[in-house]
Amino acid sequence: MIDRTPVSQAVARNIQSLIQRGEFPAGQRLPSQRILAEQLGVSRPSLREALMTLETLGLIHTYPGRGTFVVDHTSAPEAPDSSSWRYSERFAMQDVFEIRLLLEGQLARHAAQMATSEDIAVLIAATDAMEAAWARQDLIANVEEDLKFHRHVASKSRNPLLSQHYEQVAAYLAETQRQPIPFTAVNRMAESIAEHRAIIQALHTRDADAAEAAMHEHIRNTATCAGISI
Known part of the structure; x- marks a missing residue:
């Protein structure tokens, strides 16, 4: 059997696992895309797609000019936008x-x-x-x-x-x-x-x-x- 899982999906799984294990704790800013792509050994386009998926799922949030942060779901939830x-x-x-x-x-x-x-x-x-x-x-x-x-x-x-x-x-x-x-x-x-x-x-x-x-x-x-x- 050939693994046809898109690279971006595999990257999203990897980052989700890092968040769940506490290596990227709630409220923490993620490394820059350049650094994170190097750490994970993936291309930046694949990383960007993975990050968009994780943001849609509500695990991370990007603030313009500030960076991407792990969402803290223990605080009051935001209304869907x-x-x-x-x-x-x-x-x-x-x-x-x-x-x-x-x-x-x-x-x-x-x-x-x-x-x-x-x-x-x-x-x-x-x-x-x-x-x-x-x-x-x-x-x-x-x-x-x-x-x-x-x-x-x-x-x-x-x-x-x-x-x-x-x-x-x-x-x-x-x-x-x-x-x-x-x-x-x-x-x-x-x-x-x-x-x-x-x-x-x-x-x-x-x-x-x-x-x-x-x-x-x-x-x-x-x-x-x-x-x-x-």
Whole structure:
């Protein structure tokens, strides 16, 4: 098997581990990108991508003119700022949540008609792994399993153009799934996992209406926690 994990993702995992082990404690300023890239033995473009991922996850925050700091989640959480996300110069986060609502709702309807028992097993495994990753505070793995869940639902469409469109906008959709909502809404992760299981149940019973409704509820609730109403 060939390891196809992007370098930036491996770097993000490495830095997350350093933060969790206390080598980069809460409130500490990270070394400059030049120094950190040298320390980790990676290119600066890969490091920058990793840092953007970690910032979206809420583990670090960059202050212009001051540097990048490890976020201290023991202090009062900040309200989500949907204007500061990575693609803000192209689209508002609300735009992407609206696309998710329209696209993923229909994809869930198709999946209710097309999903096999093997597909249901894949979705259960992804949700279980997502829950386990959150329990050990592996935010990167948590989001990877969340993305795997939604991408697998999308792959079961009977309309290949819908699945292709999902893949074309997947980077934007994924960024909304990396928002640090659990740090600002402490019960959200448990609710999100329960919503995944409701989607699975609807797919298992081949109830297209229930699958669409469950997916809509899941996306709307996530948007609400990000400060967005759709």
